[in-house]
Amino acid sequence: MSRGSAVLRRLTAVAATAALLTGMSAVAASPASAQQIVRQTTTRGCEWTTGVGQYWRVKADVTVAQIAGTSTRWIESATNARTELSGFTFGVRESNSVASATIQGGGVSVRISGSAVLNYGVPTPFGTIEWLSQPISCATTYSVY
Incomplete structure (x- = not known):
């Protein structure tokens, strides 16, 4: 291994770590194929409203990975599934809440x-x-294609 490639690999690792710590998507080189994988995390979900300024939401953080320069994408993870009640909530209480995020189709x-x-x-x-x-519920499907 040449000294130059070792330095480049170390700089890539440092840049990816810094990007993750600042909340940006990271670009990492794959050692086997030298392809770059770009990851981006967004929040997706659905919403239910009473029509009087009150909102109940189901959300999850979805990480989509993509091979740089191609259209090849996939959902890498779906984490932090949660519910939230917001808006005018005086006298309203949420109970028995359940949330899930399930990756489908590989x-x-x-x-x-x-x-x-x-x-x-x-x-x-x-x-x-x-x-x-x-009782309330909602569901949605987010697709990369």
Whole structure:
């Protein structure tokens, strides 16, 4: 191994580490084929709304890998599946929430789904009086092609 290629390999590793630490996608050389793999992580999911400024979402962080200079892409990972309730949530509580992200077709797509129960209530000095419980769910499929 020449000294120049060892230095280049070390610089590539340092640059990839710095890119990952700053939240950028990393470019790493594959030693077997000398192809570059580019990875990018985005958040995907679906949303449910009551129409009064209240939103319930199911999300997952999806990492897509691509061989640089080609159209070859695949879903490398789907992590951190979660639910969230946002917007005007006074008197609303989420319970029994479940979220999942499953890679399908050998990395061609990912199915993100979740469910929960929204409990609507009126806060009182003695606790919240619940007057309605509504089951909710949503699902979506994200594909790289």
